[in-house]
Amino acid sequence: xxxxxxxxxxxxxxxxxxxxxxxxxxxxxxxxxxxxxxxxxxxxxxxxxxxxxxxxxxxxxxxxxxxxxxxxxxxxxxxxxxxxxxxxxxxxxxxxxxxxxxxxxxxxxxxxxxxxxxxxxxxxxxxxxxxxxxxxxxxxxxxxxxxxxxxxxxxxxxxxxxxxxxxxxxx
Numbered sequence: 001x002x003x004x005x006x007x008x009x010x011x012x013x014x015x016x017x018x019x020x021x022x023x024x025x026x027x028x029x030x031x032x033x034x035x036x037x038x039x040x041x042x043x044x045x046x047x048x049x050x051x052x053x054x055x056x057x058x059x060x061x062x063x064x065x066x067x068x069x070x071x072x073x074x075x076x077x078x079x080x081x082x083x084x085x086x087x088x089x090x091x092x093x094x095x096x097x098x099x100x101x102x103x104x105x106x107x108x109x110x111x112x113x114x115x116x117x118x119x120x121x122x123x124x125x126x127x128x129x130x131x132x133x134x135x136x137x138x139x140x141x142x143x144x145x146x147x148x149x150x151x152x153x154x155x156x157x158x159x160x161x162x163x164x165x166x167x168x169x170x171x
Contacts (some may be wrong), residue, residue: 023069027059035051089159
């Protein structure tokens, strides 16, 4: 079940959306479509696609590794004169084992100087693995160019994905 807790304007200002929901596989595509539609007029198509893809990957993690039926995500976009800032926060509860695996995956991503090279190497390395590959987070880092941060409070896990996108200047 999804419930919109707070939404901002999709056309002016700094649009944001926050949704609390019970994460299920079936809802991932619904929420992905909602995010795409919500930001259709507020973001350029390339930035919107980055935000949509990152949201999808974070939703999948909440479904796979959450321990209850409560998750929240918040997407914020801040328009500035020369750049836009986009951030996504996914929050859910998880087990200590999954939290430690998440710490390791994020540490490995953050130590890589070549995001795309790491993502490609990880695809090769994990091709036959069934669980816990870290591909989704590596994809967010490589394809969306987003920085990732982990916050943990007991069993409550928050993953923050953030990027700054320079606006194109018309010549």
